[in-house]
Amino acid sequence: MKTVKKLLPFLCISAVFAVFILSAVKDMYSEKTEYGFACGSEVKVTVFGVKGGEEKAKSAIAEINRLDSNVLSDTLKTSAVFKLNENGEYTDNNGELVSYINECTDLISKCGKMTLLSKPISDIWNISGGGRIPSEKELAETVKKADMKNLSVSGNKITLGGDAKLSFGAFGKGTVCEKGIDTLKSGGAKGGIVTVGGTVGVFGKCGKSDKVAVGVRDPFGNAGEYFAAVEVSDCYLSTSGDYEKFFEKDGKRYCHIFDAETAIPADSDITSVTVITNGGTLSDFLSTALFILGEDGLDLAKELGAEFIIVKKDKSVIISKQLEKQFSLVNDEFSVSAV
Amino acid sequence: MKKLVTKWDIAVITAVLLISLLLFAFRPKETGEKAVIRVDGKEYKTVDLRSDETEEITVNGVSVVYGGGEIYIKDSSCRDKICVNAGHLSKKGQFAVCAPNRVAVEIKGNDKNAPRAVTG
Numbered sequence: 001m002k003t004v005k006k007l008l009p010f011l012c013i014s015a016v017f018a019v020f021i022l023s024a025v026k027d028m029y030s031e032k033t034e035y036g037f038a039c040g041s042e043v044k045v046t047v048f049g050v051k052g053g054e055e056k057a058k059s060a061i062a063e064i065n066r067l068d069s070n071v072l073s074d075t076l077k078t079s080a081v082f083k084l085n086e087n088g089e090y091t092d093n094n095g096e097l098v099s100y101i102n103e104c105t106d107l108i109s110k111c112g113k114m115t116l117l118s119k120p121i122s123d124i125w126n127i128s129g130g131g132r133i134p135s136e137k138e139l140a141e142t143v144k145k146a147d148m149k150n151l152s153v154s155g156n157k158i159t160l161g162g163d164a165k166l167s168f169g170a171f172g173k174g175t176v177c178e179k180g181i182d183t184l185k186s187g188g189a190k191g192g193i194v195t196v197g198g199t200v201g202v203f204g205k206c207g208k209s210d211k212v213a214v215g216v217r218d219p220f221g222n223a224g225e226y227f228a229a230v231e232v233s234d235c236y237l238s239t240s241g242d243y244e245k246f247f248e249k250d251g252k253r254y255c256h257i258f259d260a261e262t263a264i265p266a267d268s269d270i271t272s273v274t275v276i277t278n279g280g281t282l283s284d285f286l287s288t289a290l291f292i293l294g295e296d297g298l299d300l301a302k303e304l305g306a307e308f309i310i311v312k313k314d315k316s317v318i319i320s321k322q323l324e325k326q327f328s329l330v331n332d333e334f335s336v337s338a339v
Numbered sequence: 340m341k342k343l344v345t346k347w348d349i350a351v352i353t354a355v356l357l358i359s360l361l362l363f364a365f366r367p368k369e370t371g372e373k374a375v376i377r378v379d380g381k382e383y384k385t386v387d388l389r390s391d392e393t394e395e396i397t398v399n400g401v402s403v404v405y406g407g408g409e410i411y412i413k414d415s416s417c418r419d420k421i422c423v424n425a426g427h428l429s430k431k432g433q434f435a436v437c438a439p440n441r442v443a444v445e446i447k448g449n450d451k452n453a454p455r456a457v458t459g
Binding site: 005008012016034035036037040041042043044046061127128129130193195198199200202206207212213214215216217218219222223224225226229237238239241244245272274 | 344454
């Protein structure tokens with residue numbers, strides 16, 4: 001009895017220390033978030049379940065920055081795309097740009113209303129500079145420039161013809177998001193969430209649950225406001241809409257997503273499209289494609305194995321049947337039907 | 340024979356329990372009353388939104404106004420003004436980003452049931 005009595009204070013102190021050490025270890029393995037900028041958007045990387053999560057998140061952001069500034073950006077002078085646009089040709093020694101061009105070209109072959117040579121179109125509309133409406137002649141000339149026939153890849157040599165200029169505008173955020181997730185995976189993280197503008201990538205075990213709730217932006221609300229949430233795991237979500245980058249003239253809204261066949265902004269009763277699929281580049285492509293194609297694009301979504309959430313201007317929402325169980329509405333001004 | 344547990348022991352254990360309870364009760368709460376301003380992805384300043392008077396700070400060509408329960412980007416040297424158009428923010432999780440100037444403002448705090456990310 002006496003021994004126990006003597007040991008009691010030590011036991012108490014050890015217990016307190018154990019709690020401190022355990023909480024320190026828990027903290028070491030708890031989620032860590034880092035921020036950065038790429039592709040004209042804020043980048044947010046959260047890492048779960050690994051020691052040194054901060055470093056892992058930072059290296060994902062560094063990799064995203066490298067891909068944007070050395071390869072994909074059409075505004076930064078350091079990038080391969082910028083050099084290609086300046087010189088009309090580019091020799092891609094490590095094959096990185098060629099592989100992304102090929103991936104996007106394959107996707108575009110499924111939607112003729114999209115192009116990788118979209119820069120001349122966005123340039124004539126100048127949406128980010130306040131917007132202007134081009135003449136019929138300008139539009140016709142620009143449609144020719146944006147034709148995918150002007151892009152040719154032979155081995156590691158990329159050539160542009162007909163005054164074409166390449167832009168990964170409809171793909172880049174998804175591509176770098178996927179790169180960020182891949183970097184976290186190879187860094188040994190147990191789970192991670194990478195957000196690049198409106199594209200979200202999710203993998204592994206993020207916290208206690210195997211599923212992650214991702215909000216779907218309320219196209220009629222502020223940034224960060226969502227009208228619904230979906231429970232997902234191991235996937236990419238992208239959203240294309242007309243509510244952020246646009247200008248208005250004579251009561252009509254002109255958004256930043258263009259039909260490559262007419263060089264005119266997509267215009268329908270749809271205000272935003274979210275897709276959920278297994279690749280970043282794919283999800284970014286598909287949300288844009290569906291925004292342009294409207295309900296005609298649903299077969300393409302099914303062909304590519306994607307789930308979708310389409311929000312119309314009258315606040316009616318169409319979701320894919322398989323999504324019903326994962327989808328929950330948080331704003332009851334919207335009405336949902338599944339197809 | 341001495342008692343196994345003395346009054347003194349009970350006092351110490353009670354004190355420890357009380358202190359833990361107090362620490363738990365007064366743990367820092369994440370409410371919608373604070374906002375963070377990030378520059379280049381790094382926290383630049385955390386501001387309190389509760390004061391009635393508004394304050395304005397300018398960083399990287401972006402002027403941010405906060406107070407009276409809200410925060411907003413009043414003006415920016417960027418071309419597209421997406422950040423200014425984001426409007427006045429007052430709810431947890433709302434944010435405005437000026438990508439060209441690499442400035443972001445976000446209202447702090449996460450409800451337990453709030454989504455981990457937002458697509459859009």
